Amino acid sequence: MRRFLLALMLVPIHAFPQYNCNIFKMNNDQPCYEACLAATEAEPGQGTRSSQMLFDKAIELCPTFDYPYFEKSVPYLKRGDFVTWKKLIDKAVELNPKGHLGYRGWCKFQFVRDYKGAIRDFEKLDSLLDYDIGYSMNGNYQLNIVKGLCYGAIGQKTKAIEIIEGQLTEKGYSAMTYDYLHLGVLKMQTGDTNGAIDYLKKSISFNDYLAEPYYYLGLIYKKLNRTIDFKENMEKARTYYLKGYKMFDPYTHQVDKVYLTDIEKELKSGE
């Protein structure tokens, strides 16, 4: 059982579907067909010697095939070697911009906090597509929301709000877990207290499994000298946090995430 669980933990998360190698076969492209088989064989052992060797074999057999560059880059990103990651993912983007610009932008935002670089990727992708630019690798965000967060992080809060609110009104778009929370925080940061309270409450109605909206509501009430509301919300934030109801990502921390220390510091200040 232990071995099974360990094996499960070590299985890499893949959002990209496996390639259908028969496409190359149908086009009588034997080297690329073999490259595709090698790349799909390499995929489950992400980061291992045999996996990296197979990706290199795939690249050698079919240098115009973006997929092995992309897959080979992933362990470098997750393990903090952003220099090597970037060289490989750039190659994948060069060969297939529509397929990888969104992913590269997301990683620049989530792993490297390269907000301007991420914006460039999302805007480039948008210029290439006449449809939705897609979702983050972890499935938590539509990429326009991420673009908004990037603008927010470089100080353009009003633009960030416009982008996120714009996405929320897009036909066919359903709000995701953190959308209202981020909007609430951005509104708070721009001094729109009522707007912030509305969105944070909306976040709670939408998904009441997060400490964060209670924490930020607490901050707002503190500023408004509404002591009872402040304490009530901060206490709730702490209870939720201790229950494990909080923003979480196994790789990196998220924008607007709070920690137990933040909550306890506020509670102490209100004593």
Next chain:
Amino acid sequence: MKQATLIFILTATLYSCGQTQEKKADYPLQVGDIDFNSKIDNPNFKLCDETRVLQYYNFGKGLQYKGEKITITEYFKNGLKTKEKIGETGVLTIRFIVNCNGQTGRFRIQGMDNDYNEKKFGDNLANQVLTMTSKLDGWIAGELEGKKYDYYQYLAIRFENGKLIEIMP
């Protein structure tokens, strides 16, 4: 003739084996593996299992530190003695191992500029970051189903003209 053929086959086999091994040697067992270097590494830092060092994200708990990541952020923000210095911009990444007892070792540093090219940060900044990282003592050993494991961890610190901006992951 038979002998000549046998010699040819043996030579060819040995040659190709050598090639494969040489090629294999270019690849670490795992991307990012850090081998012990007697010139720079503490010989008293021991791993529980040299053959199975996991990655911090394999445990599904994110970064595992007493007081959570905010403790590390505050530690660097309060402890780094840096001055504004034009050009000290980019990301300094320290990669290391947390062993099954929560001790750390085998620190490696990599600097990167805003264009993702390798760069050398000033010795003062790089040494401070390295020393401070090595003094962090709240790491929690990785555990799966009651068994403790060694694992690789990294801290990537973004600087802008010598000022600490953000710490990842």
